[in-house]
Amino acid sequence: MQDINFHSVIPAIAVPFDDNLAIDRDELARFSRWLAGQPGIGALMTNGHTGEVFSLTPLERAEVTRITAEAVRGICPVISSIVCEGIREAVEQARMAKEAGADALDIMPPHHWLRFGFKPEHCLEYFTAIGDATGLPLIVHVYPAWTRASFSSELLAELARLPAVRAFKIGTREMNKYARDLAAIRAADPSKALLTCHDEYLLASMVQDIDGALVGFASLVPGLIHDLLQAVRAGDLARAIEIQGLITPLKDAVYGAGEPTGEAHGRMKAAMARAGIIRSAAVRPPTQGPSDAELRAIEAALEHAGLLPVAA
Template identity: 75%
Template sequence: MSAINFRGIIPAISVPFNDDYSIDAPELRRFAQWLAKRDGIVALMTNGHTGEVFSLTPRERAEVTAITADAVRDICPVISSIVCEGINEAVEQAGWAKEAGAKGLDIMPPHHWLRFGFKPEHCLDYFNAIGEASGLPLVVHIYPAWTRGSYSSDLLAELARNKHVAAFKMGEREMNKYARDIRKIREADPSKVLMTCHDEYLLASMVQGIDGALVGFASLVPGLINDLLNAVKAGDLHEAMRVQDLITPLKDAVYGAGEPTGEAHGRMKAAMALAGILRSGTVRPPTHAPSADELAAIRSALAHANLLPQRAA
């Protein structure tokens, strides 16, 4: 069904901005090409939370996908997230993403579901409409278990049997449900790909038997995350723990004790600038740049992982 190999590392990419908050297209092209060539990267994803999707207009989301897809067209495919409130809008934006060069779509729950909830048939109708209209492989973006936009294990099994669904972005952030969901999806269709999106506890989520990682954190530390996944797949727990020890201080500096948030994405973008990955760490309002204390913690964590450029060490 899918020409995309989801079994590896898929960064949800950051979007560089100019000082006036416009999209820095040349820097996005350069960054996308650099990232796509890192070991273990099998695709890039645009318009995720790490890409500050809620600060982008629908047309800007298509623009980001078009710039990225053109930049990496000879390297790897691009997946675009679809963040909409209804079926008609989702179908329209899926069409724009496909026209922009996306080869797959990551489907976030409509955000009114977070307040009002939804019926399973609402979800199935949503995926079927997008899949039929676009003809692209779909990724189920699973929201945390504590939200009203979370999918039950039985619904995930039903989605695993859906012909349009190729993969799952596993973001339950509640490990009992995470393990149960993995089991239910595997039972329903073992060919569907399972990818952790638990940026803040990668090792713990990888050892559950997943196939890859679709995480914003891979915009910053693609090599370390690839090393970690390879160690887990090889069953080398000592090596996996060594790599995680390099990641953990940076994870703490970016995400703290919580989940990824807008401010955390701002801290990660600042880390990318300090590491020489991006020209600038500019974020769009209402997200704020990190404080001086936060920047000091980020710099220290980058030094621990040996990720500071020589001039900044």
């Protein structure tokens, strides 16, 4: 098991599909190696929302982790997200991820919590069971404040005190609560890493004393996100604003006014394909690819950021 530098950029990786919408194993391995070799990358994360996890079967999720881990062995560690509905299923998939080569696990809230909510003890038991079953470091995946799966600041502090928990992927998306959450975790255990996952407002979330970034957008612009994090750490606001100025048109073209989910992943894959990062922009239904107008916006944003391939 490799140690993970959480004070870094960690891309939640996209998964290339072939023309039959099967996992393109060779392309996934090639893309993973390329991404792992970019400056400032501390780990790769499989099976996140950017990886279209809800379109993958449990066996496919383990296979994505296995392909990625084998491809980047000796380059960087691999994290796998776990998205399940109950403890028994979560433990089973967590063990599959570990066997496939995962060095840590990102734990999403069970999705029935989104509708019905949960008690704090449900959450603590869920994380404890996965940690005990695998012995792997855990990342708490924090959902937006407006959802019923949102964790209170008090619960985040309790999670920070769990020995298995090493980091927090914070997607609060409500800046007052975001600040309270960061303060609560720091007070409970300052050794736990705080990672922004606010793809759509990176600079605004980075300047609040975070340690790194765990974002799907780093599948597309790893270098720019690394440069932005370095500028923030150096206290160079002018440079950070300049870099964010390159990112913003791409952010607008991919995410629009919304969050990084659904068709946004199709738009990002289209941008990755146009930039020469992956061969195909194919997405699995019901996710759809971008419209002609969206493709034009993506093209313009890539040109603005200097990310279009140079013609031979």
